[in-house]
Amino acid sequence: MGLMTKAEYVASLRKLKPTVYMFGEKVENVVDNPRLRAGIEATGATYALAEDPEHRDLIVTRSALIDEPINRFNNPPASIEDLVARVKINRLMGRRVGTCFQRCTGQDCLVALSVTTYDVDRKYGTQYNRRFIDFLKHMQRNDLTANAGVTDVKGDRSLSPKDQADPDAYLHVVERREDGIVVRGAKCHQTGSLSAHEIIVLPTRALRKGEEAFAVAFAIPIDAPGMIHVVGRSSLDTREIDGCDCGNRMYSKYAPTIIFNDVLIPWERVFLCGEWEFAADLVAYFSAFHRQSHGGCKAGKIDCMVGAALTMMEYNGTDKVGHHKEKVIDMIHRAETLYGCSLAASYEGKRTPSGTYFIDPVLANASKIHEGREMAEATRLMIDVAGGFVSDLPSDTDFENPDIGPLLKKYLKGVAQVPVENRVKMFRLIEKLAMESADTVSDIHGGGSPAAHRLTLFRESDLPTKIRAAKRLAGIED
Ligand code: SF4
Secondary structure: OOOOOHHHHHHHHHOOOOEEEEOOEEOOOOOOOHHHHHHHHHHHHHHHHHHOOOOHHHHEEEOOOOOOEEEHHHOOOOOHHHHHHHHHHHHHHHHHHOOOOOOHHHHHHHHHHHHHHHHHHHHHOOOHHHHHHHHHHHHHHHOOOEEEEOOEOOOOOOOOHHHOOOHHHOOEEEEEEOOEEEEEEEEOOOOOOOOOOEEEEOOOOOOOOOOHHHOEEEEEEOOOOOEEEEEOOOOOHHHHHHOOOOOOOOOOOOOEEEEEEEEEEEHHHEEEEOOHHHHHHHHHHHHHHHHHHHHHHHHHHHHHHHHHHHHHHHHHOOOOOHHHHHHHHHHHHHHHHHHHHHHHHHHOOEEOOOOOEEOOHHHHHHHHHHHHHHHHHHHHHHHHHHOOHHHHOOOHHHHHOOOOHHHHHHHOOOOOOOOHHHHHHHHHHHHHHHHOHHHHHHHHHOOOOHHHHHHHHHHHOOHHHHHHHHHHHHOOOO
16 A cells, blocks of 8 residues: 555544543544544654655655555664664654654554564564564555553552552453453553554563563554543643644644453464563563654754744843843753764664664663753743743633733733734743643653663663773772
């Protein structure tokens, strides 16, 4: 079928019939629900980019597997150039949509499976890699989007999966049948699960002997029987439903919890089943890649924040104020160091035995730690420059009210030559960039908790070389 246009992508989602709940009610029409549509539009931008002559060369590549042009979001990197392109695309996309475009998590799963299924087959003579390659061809031929089902709900964090009072706290196999496996559990923070065609499920953590039932990886369409998507609340979510005060006119992010209520997974879609010692590898490859992905998209989001801060300076008449310029410089510095770290993780990538390239995990984790702190600082600086109306601007409906609208327009006017409507729109965008919880919490927890980023950094760093360097200088020989 080849590359889909954005219109074909939206049409392809209409053919799916997922079970969805939001705000206590069943959602029958996902695509036309304004809250969900704003997220679908953000993923749709990855399809639109492939149609755009200006960016097509960056986002479209040729698949060695199917010998056809494909969207890079379905391309496990086979070179340093591919690794670098991931970051550049993410920055461009982040700048274009100003929020999460929800297509990288699936790509990060494809990469993790590409490397790990190869390694499992080498050890056990299993068929996982052949199945995975068949699935990858299906994704590439049909230009599909996948979502990552990684984070389990986890129950009591002090207990391992097999010791939980409720064994369903971690997704696991409840039955092995001739036609496949039956799984039960729930995956949370499923960014854009309804903007995707497929869910790729991986274990959420390293496992031990005795936890074979939890060592499971597979892919399944988002509307498979037994799957229930429950859309999570976020701070500004009813704005799209109300149809006003959205800030970002086109795009947003949502993240359901998906319940797997005894879902049958055909064997052809099973990529790990019982080989517990490879759960850690899947988690490590996925999370390192996703942490690198963030470095691109969040740098792009800071670009939007810088643009918003500079525009507000112009609208407020503070564009010559020195300390405001300094704050914008501090924001730009944060975007570029984040981007640089993510690019460096790509340039230092290495080929794995599977042929897929893996980024440098130390640099990828350094990038993510940097993001967790510095996105908050960039947000603070943007709000500082913009002013207090980021928090309590009257609604668009008040501006349209014939009794109070003219008064509001009079009193919220900034510099004379800028229409008050533009100033109001920019305050709204800044509110969305700063306070959309579905997006801002991912700066901290996306790709794992900050503690996980730090532990990985310590574990993956070449500490002996650093110790030897210090001892050599001090004249210590041992
Ligand atoms: Fe992609 Fe994650 Fe960034 Fe969303 S937050 S755009 S899924 S890297």
